[in-house]
Amino acid sequence: MVENKTINDDVDISPESLPALVYLHAENVNMHLQNHIFCDDDQRILQKLNWMILRSDSYFTAALFLMPMYEKELSQLFPVKESVFHHLGRYILQPANPVWQIIERFYKTYLYNADEKIGIQIRIFPQAPVPFEKMYQRILECSEKEKLFPEVGPPNITNATSNPTKHTAIIVVSLFSEYFEKIKSTYYENSTLTGEMVAVYQPSHEVHQKTHAQFHNYKALAEMYLLSYCDKIVTSAGSTFGYVSHGLAGSMPWIIRPPSWMYPGNGPACIKSLSVEPCLHSPPIIECKGKDNVNDAEIPVPYIKHCEDSDSGLKIFG
Numbered sequence: 001m002v003e004n005k006t007i008n009d010d011v012d013i014s015p016e017s018l019p020a021l022v023y024l025h026a027e028n029v030n031m032h033l034q035n036h037i038f039c040d041d042d043q044r045i046l047q048k049l050n051w052m053i054l055r056s057d058s059y060f061t062a063a064l065f066l067m068p069m070y071e072k073e074l075s076q077l078f079p080v081k082e083s084v085f086h087h088l089g090r091y092i093l094q095p096a097n098p099v100w101q102i103i104e105r106f107y108k109t110y111l112y113n114a115d116e117k118i119g120i121q122i123r124i125f126p127q128a129p130v131p132f133e134k135m136y137q138r139i140l141e142c143s144e145k146e147k148l149f150p151e152v153g154p155p156n157i158t159n160a161t162s163n164p165t166k167h168t169a170i171i172v173v174s175l176f177s178e179y180f181e182k183i184k185s186t187y188y189e190n191s192t193l194t195g196e197m198v199a200v201y202q203p204s205h206e207v208h209q210k211t212h213a214q215f216h217n218y219k220a221l222a223e224m225y226l227l228s229y230c231d232k233i234v235t236s237a238g239s240t241f242g243y244v245s246h247g248l249a250g251s252m253p254w255i256i257r258p259p260s261w262m263y264p265g266n267g268p269a270c271i272k273s274l275s276v277e278p279c280l281h282s283p284p285i286i287e288c289k290g291k292d293n294v295n296d297a298e299i300p301v302p303y304i305k306h307c308e309d310s311d312s313g314l315k316i317f318g
């Protein structure tokens with residue numbers, strides 16, 4: 001609008017001379033190419049408008065913290081900076097009743113009586129497919145290293161240090177059923193070293209993501225919340241589904257790194273995140289007046305860093 005001279009950046013411009021509303025389209029790649037919307041000068045113009053219609057599929061709080069005009073106020077609102085998504089998600093974003101009904105039914109039926117709840121979310125991206133066996137091997141390596149799942153012992157042998165009163169529930173969230181079946185069969189065919197009882201559940205396995213199907217999205221949101229109720233959360237690198245789950249929980253997840261060119265086979269199978277905040281995969285190329293591109297220059301605030309699972313992404317730490 002500035003470029004087309006619909007509005008100008010005159011600080012003395014009257015609100016009456018501006019349009020009644022502005023439409024801001026800030027979806028993933030589009031946001032990456034919007035060079036000015038996260039600059040103070042353009043934000044001062046936007047503040048004069050009565051209404052803004054915003055369309056976005058990205059959580060861009062990290063970009064707002066990079067803006068000097070908002071940094072102080074945001075810091076006062078959120079003294080613990082990495083709690084932003086947790087508070088917004090828990091207190092403002094409320095699921096519709098059909099979603100809550102799915103959550104309540106599943107939780108009361110399968111998770112309520114568990115002494116420990118472990119959630120694992122497995123996302124296989126169509127543009128970077130990973131064979132089942134390779135991904136499952138990563139899950140095993142992560143579990144063994146971090147002691148995430150109850151260890152199994154020799155079949156038909158009861159360990160002397162058994163604890164038969166403990167009940168552990170594992171919830172597997174994935175579009176595919178193979179991971180659930182494999183983990184379930186492990187505990188069906190083997191005893192645990194501690195003698196604890198392990199039950200494995202999967203709420204759904206849709207095979208394909210159906211972005212515009214309402215009931216599919218109901219189930220997806222319900223499963224994000226179910227994961228957030230777990231004591232331990234394991235997510236897949238780069239998955240916004242996983243970001244929402246551990247953000248709602250306010251916990252730092254273990255992130256599985258699938259074998260690919262981004263995560264070489266000799267690297268760790270998973271890492272523990274150091275922040276509960278989601279990652280902004282496509283941060284805007286900020287080209288404000290007299291300022292360097294944030295992608296090329298040193299990030300100006302110490303609590304905004306690149307994500308553990310995305311070298312180009314940004315997230316809030318600490």
